Amino acid sequence: MSVNYGSKRTVVGAHYGLRDWLSQRVTAVLMAIFTVVLVVQLLMPGELGYERWAGIFAAQWMKLLTLVVFVALAWHAWVGVRDIWMDYVKPVGLRLVLQVATIVWLVGCTGWAVQVLWRL
Amino acid sequence: MAEMSRQRPVARPGTMRLVDAVKYRLPVAGWVSILHRVSGGLMFVLLPFVIWLFDLSVSSEASYDGFTSVFAAGVGPFAPWFLKLVCLALIWAYLHHFIAGVRHLWMDATHSVSKSQGSFSARLTLLVGVLLTLALGAKLFALY
Numbered sequence: 001m002s003v004n005y006g007s008k009r010t011v012v013g014a015h016y017g018l019r020d021w022l023s024q025r026v027t028a029v030l031m032a033i034f035t036v037v038l039v040v041q042l043l044m045p046g047e048l049g050y051e052r053w054a055g056i057f058a059a060q061w062m063k064l065l066t067l068v069v070f071v072a073l074a075w076h077a078w079v080g081v082r083d084i085w086m087d088y089v090k091p092v093g094l095r096l097v098l099q100v101a102t103i104v105w106l107v108g109c110t111g112w113a114v115q116v117l118w119r120l
Numbered sequence: 121m122a123e124m125s126r127q128r129p130v131a132r133p134g135t136m137r138l139v140d141a142v143k144y145r146l147p148v149a150g151w152v153s154i155l156h157r158v159s160g161g162l163m164f165v166l167l168p169f170v171i172w173l174f175d176l177s178v179s180s181e182a183s184y185d186g187f188t189s190v191f192a193a194g195v196g197p198f199a200p201w202f203l204k205l206v207c208l209a210l211i212w213a214y215l216h217h218f219i220a221g222v223r224h225l226w227m228d229a230t231h232s233v234s235k236s237q238g239s240f241s242a243r244l245t246l247l248v249g250v251l252l253t254l255a256l257g258a259k260l261f262a263l264y
Binding site: 035057084120 | 138157160161163164167168171174175177178179181184218221222224225228
């Protein structure tokens, strides 16, 4: 197995860190598109009350888009928050606990979001 | 002489600690970078708060009234101004993270990574983020 720490670590090679780099960008683009789609719908004429606001998310395509974007958000946040732990938290045990807590946090939030969307 | 060169320098810097980082003067692109991280961390921590607000706002007519009263009457021990301030912080975090992210994508796509371009786009990122935050914040605090 190749060494990925210390002075003899492998710093070059196929796909070294590419997956995280790419997934963070792909998920970012998805969220940016979602933001534009939502803002366009909000800028449509008419008073913005409960009916119109809930109506935006009641449409099936918007529900699915919101779900996809929420999963993208969780994935994106996982890569980013894991980077923070890897940069600042050196004790391996504590880092593992924080990483597990991050996954629990994000999966929990995703579940809640799914519940909110499909109750609509 | 060969013996001499093998000796270690006296004041060898050790591993850099997080507190050492504050001793450096950050260039403007460095500020955008660390604020990208700070804003991302903030949104991660406050994600349940955002989902809770979303839940209130879409679930029913009655919960929507609850959503508006969050900003009119507050919730539990939290005053409306405090909750608005938290939302303002989230608005800034979203905008800064968004614009700094687009800046990243722009640099990835165009390879325009000269010092002057980086500095300019970093200033633009900070400025546009703050200006849009002020515009939306004025709306949030009902100034217009």
